Amino acid sequence: GAGVSQSPRYKVAKRGQDVALRCDPISGHVSLFWYQQALGQGPEFLTYFQNEAQLDKSGLPSDRFFAERPEGSVSTLKIQRTQQEDSAVYLCASSLAVTSFSNQPQHFGDGTRLSIL
């Protein structure tokens, strides 16, 4: 497909379990972003990749959150020992921009809705 693809679309996990969320960006997009969107709120930045390099992870809420993009394309966001406050929609976005600051728009996927029971 031409857009950003995220999987799974929905994920339900028990508290304490580990989860992995996948993002397949638009082909050729250098920049990749992860955001967390709580119910009724705007997306909040988690982390940024330029190709395979994770240049900014200042938004990750704790050391239980880990992201990788080993070959500069597909990215995985992993959450270890999930807690109820991790319940949110996790959005992935990609951009043609070669830096994080750019007038190039970010193109978003449909998100993964994570529910922690």
Next chain:
Amino acid sequence: AQKVTQAQTEISVVEKEDVTLDCVYETRDTTYYLFWYKQPPSGELVFLIRRNSFDEQNEISGRYSWNFQKSTSSFNFTITASQVVDSAVYFCALSEASGGGADGLTFGKGTHLIIQP
């Protein structure tokens, strides 16, 4: 630190009415970009427009128009002759050159627009 405020949590109008969504931003940078995104019920964020801090020209695209005023730090969005398909949550977002410690977009909390037939 950067901040985006969308004071209108929810707006409801009858189809064919004009409606304006407000956005006020805070930044210490002189170079920044402003964006509007639409989030329909499906969840995907759809890019609508970007504006850089050096271009205060207003823009019109079909039924959509944007009014950028640096003097009041506002970037308001108007939909003329609204349609039911315009119903969605609309987000204003800011990207700074310095990043303020984060490389991603800073979003407002969104305005839920309801167009009634």
